[in-house]
Each structure stands twice: as structure tokens, then as C-alpha cells.
Amino acid sequence: MALKATKELKVPLYGVRVMIFTTKAAGDKFLGYESIDTNYSAMVSVLTCAKGIDYIAITFRTLDDYCSETLTHECVHAAWRVLELVGIKVSVDNQEPLAYLAGWLSRQVNNFMMNHIEAQQQPKD
Numbered sequence: 001m002a003l004k005a006t007k008e009l010k011v012p013l014y015g016v017r018v019m020i021f022t023t024k025a026a027g028d029k030f031l032g033y034e035s036i037d038t039n040y041s042a043m044v045s046v047l048t049c050a051k052g053i054d055y056i057a058i059t060f061r062t063l064d065d066y067c068s069e070t071l072t073h074e075c076v077h078a079a080w081r082v083l084e085l086v087g088i089k090v091s092v093d094n095q096e097p098l099a100y101l102a103g104w105l106s107r108q109v110n111n112f113m114m115n116h117i118e119a120q121q122q123p124k125d
Helices: 024-031 068-085 096-121
Strands: 006-010 017-021 042-048 054-060
Touching (some): 017 096, 054 096, 068 096
Parallel strands (some): 017 054
Antiparallel strands (some): 042 054
């Protein structure tokens, strides 16, 4: 069975939707336009669907661009955007929401991406 190239999450407590695109091609197909700037290996965007609902998109250029540094970097951006959408201000005195949310997003994104990377590495019969 083929793996889906996109995944939608709903962030607990905040209810914000987060889309994960394994590749630029998957993001472009889903969105109908360029999902990532040409010189980035990954990118976080705030998108508004036709119903006016904001959601966060995390897009990786290719599976080969995925690594722990990029995962951490993009999940901090995504977590910050989620908190911004729900009106929570992150500061030196209010770091915990960002830390917990970045950790939760990292686990979700990593599990999804690793399934694709492991499937890609499987020998083809």
C-alpha cells in the first residue's frame, strides 16, 4: 500500500490544523501553486483555505532534505505560528507553550516522515 504524501494534524488544546507535505511536489499538488521557495530545503507557511480558516503547512523539498536540524528548525517556526494564531505571546517569561508544542509537532512530523524515508529505502523486488 502506498503511503500518503500529506498528513493533516489538529493541534490538541488549540485546534489549529497543520498540514505536512513530504515533498514540494506533494505540496504543489495539494495547494495548486508553488508550496516552497526555490532556495529552501523546507518551509513553514500560514495558509487560508477557501472557507477562511487558517492552517499551518510544513513542506519539505524532498525526502533527502529531511534531517533532525531541519525538523527542529521548522517545528519551532510552526509552533510559534500556531501560538500566534491563537493569541498566545511567546517571550522569555512564557516559553513553555512553545517548548511543549515544538516537541509535540516534532514527534508527529518525524513519525510521518520516517515512514516515508524507510519505505523509500526498502529494496524493490
